[in-house]
Amino acid sequence: MSELAVPKPEPEAKQASLWKDAFHTMRRRPDVIIALVILLFVFAMAAFPALFTDKSPTRCIGREARQRPDTWFRGEHPLGTDAFGCDFAATIVHGTRPTIVLALTVIVLAVLIGLVLGMLAGYYGGWLDAVISRMLDVFIVVPLLLGAILLLSLFRGRGSSGNVIETVAPAAIALTIFGWMEFCRYVRAATIETKNLDYVVAARCLGAKDRRIMFRHILPNAIIPVTAVVPTTIGAIIVTESALAVLGIGVQPPATSWGVLLSNGTQWAGGGYIYLFGLPLLLLVLTVFAFATFGDALRDALDPKLR
């Protein structure tokens, strides 16, 4: 019966080809390319603001306040100036970094928490699973924005000295605490499924240690559904931060984020200074749209069943 003994495909090889296939599918989609270009632009602004503007957002001249950007992207202030006479282009560019740093910090922390708790719950089951699942239930009852509102208003500081820890960290922590549940749920489900697959059971029978099984076999599987929702979630975090900013409890001054700019811009939007509201809005929507499009394509590529 030797002919029937078809070599069993290695799980690791299967994983590699899934990612490779996903990469190939994504590369051929024009919407993904556009989304990537937008994201690259935004990340470049966050990393190297000096490339995009030579002005400082803190150098403000009162008598130059509220110059409309009528110069068509040329001249002293390509995007005009804001209510205090600061160069608006510089303000937007320098507002990118806190926005992106906050979003990336939250997503990394939330994914880590989700992965660890989800794998523990799914792999060991029993009381650990019961506790973690109950925690999931409890946290899921509080929507991300409301949870962040709760924490930030309960533990609001009294002014800040201006370093990153005090301006960005509270919002980041609050969003993380109410942002890990989705990842945890996915990881837990994927872990339970993978745990009972034949090759994992076989590995356990051969005496592989728990930690090795988790990292070698379960993690590669659990990471797939998580990856698929990461870009969309980053978009959601950026949006939630801007909502917090409008409420005045997001990123604190002197740091600015897009949300802070939007919230400042609303009071001028009706009075003919629409660019103060419209430009940050455009940037935020483009970025979130790029993340969402990329995420949607990624999800399709990683789950090709219903393309």
Place this chain on the structure above:
Amino acid sequence: MADTIRVAGDTLPGADMNASLLEVDGLRVDFTVRRKRIPAVRGASFTLDQGTTLAIVGESGSGKSVTSQAIMGILDSPPGHITGGEVRLRGVDLLQQDEETKRTVRANHIAMVFQDALSALNPLWSVGFQIGELYRVHRGTSRKDAKQKAIELLDLVGIPDAKNRIGHYPHQFSGGMRQRVMIAMALALDPEVLIADEPTTALDVTVQAQIMRLLKKIQQERNMGLILITHDLGVVADVADDVAVMYAGEIVEQASIHDTFARPAHPYTKALLRAIPRVDTVGRELEVIRGLPPNPASLPSGCPFHPRCWAVEPKKCSSEVPPFEPVADDHRSRCHFAKEVYRDER
């Protein structure tokens, strides 16, 4: 119930009662995959007479299920297209009929039993509803009468306590009972042709035999034509009258069940027979067929079976397509060496 009087309008217009029950003639089906056309059935022809059972045997991917779906007119299209041939029911070519006629032919004249009853039945409706639905849609029967008829049918296929089981949902039945429900559903409108696509593959061996016996019994009682689609020659040995062996989208051998088992005339059939466990081969290793079924997108040249054939003559088999020729009365084979294989005792 075999002599139930047919409701007016149920008979097929233009039907010739002297013609054969079902004739499939040169049926061709292509699949379009990534803008490429891949032939799945390449000119299948066979005849099914009233009161007989035809087994269509082949490996997965040989085109046997596609053939049955094309006859039923339920091929998923796209990707599948019927590109040629005729399917004649009592002389009427079904492929030429309008959508409405095709719809009435299904269930009224040709009905189908699927392989996996758990997924083939809608999980959200009771079995009574799903059987009764046929009467209500095709006959305009009232809800109550339809339920009564459904109970009778469940009784007929041997489901105990049919009266209470009627309100149960598919997941509440065992595998064998579920397959009986499928059979009951297929029988509802008293069709002349019943197609059973691997009806026992998902079942335990003991249940397999019961379902086969049930199908045979109903086929005889109602004098139906039965097409059994299977990959397992052993399962159909007691039930079928004729056998058509499919390979790579073609029928490669066609004969009565007796002839097929006694004197196969195609190397593939012979190989299939050797792979059945038998009492007189106890202690010997079962034979397997080398290699894998061919990829329909790139069929081997010449005879499509030649890369796996044990009786191959390299030059001829890899260049010339063998003709489908008789080796005896009602026994045809698609092999250059059909006569030699036929003469050869197995």
Place this chain on the structure above:
Amino acid sequence: MGRYVIRRILQGLLTLFIVLFLLHYLMALSVQIRGNPAILFFGGERTPPPAMLAQVERLYGLDNNCYERTGDPCLVPFVERLQNYASGDFGTTLNGNRNVGELLGIYIPNTLRLFIFATLTLVVVAMVLGTWAARHRGRFIDHSVRGTTILIDSVPVFLILLAYVYMAAVPLTRWARDIWGTESFMGQVFRPNYNPDYPWTTILVPGIIVGTVGLATLTRLVRASQLENLGSDFVRTARAKGLGKMRITIVHVVRNSMIPIVTGVGYLFAFMLSGAVLTEGIMGIPGMGRMIFQAVQRQETNLVVVGLTVSAVVVVLVSLIVDLLYAALDPRIRYE
């Protein structure tokens, strides 16, 4: 069925209890770390006379010693709080000293109206677009539906609203009033703010805008579940039974695809709650969302906690309803 329902209800109650406790504990921690919110009653940093402070503390239930020990879960006040909630006493606002329970009586119906419009918009639009995309899978319509819904979903609700309020509402209202008059439906529907005289009409537009929350997610879900069912074995059986296209769609596809859609709506409900906070704040709708909005701005933590409690009750209730609908739709769960 009965056991299933009871188990779900008990689970929901347990979750709710833990949420309430956590809310209480967080608030206690906040008092312990940040100091006494009763001071706010006297308007910020000024130190009030101790006797008056003690009176105010008693008034707001902050007179327990546990509030001075950082980390103490303050179980006694928690039990008192639960008792108060149960008897309908939600405390009073620091600003204006109004009875929160009475305020809830006004606010909750307004928010419910908002949600009725929002949910209807979400479900109807997603069903139509998702079905449409599924029928034209892989073709231009499919891609455009996907792109459009993602774009709509990418614009945060409150920004759509702000844009609407600052740019579209005034000219639209003026235009409509010129044609139909101020008191007509059309004259009111585009207003940039809520008008208590027209509790339904003036909540329609914000409701529709809140309904775009999660549009992409739900459309995607509808599309996927329809595709899955259209390609399923039981739809093939239905075709083999000679059923017509309409009957197959209505009887065998729609009901089966309702299950993921119900789940999706339940899941998105929590997000709509978030959307309501800013929507009501911006439009001036006196609802739960605006209460939380103002509570944050006025630093009234008690109101934030009450608002979140109500939202938690709603979310638990909605997920309970979803579970029951699940059972109603799917016999496999009903006969578990």
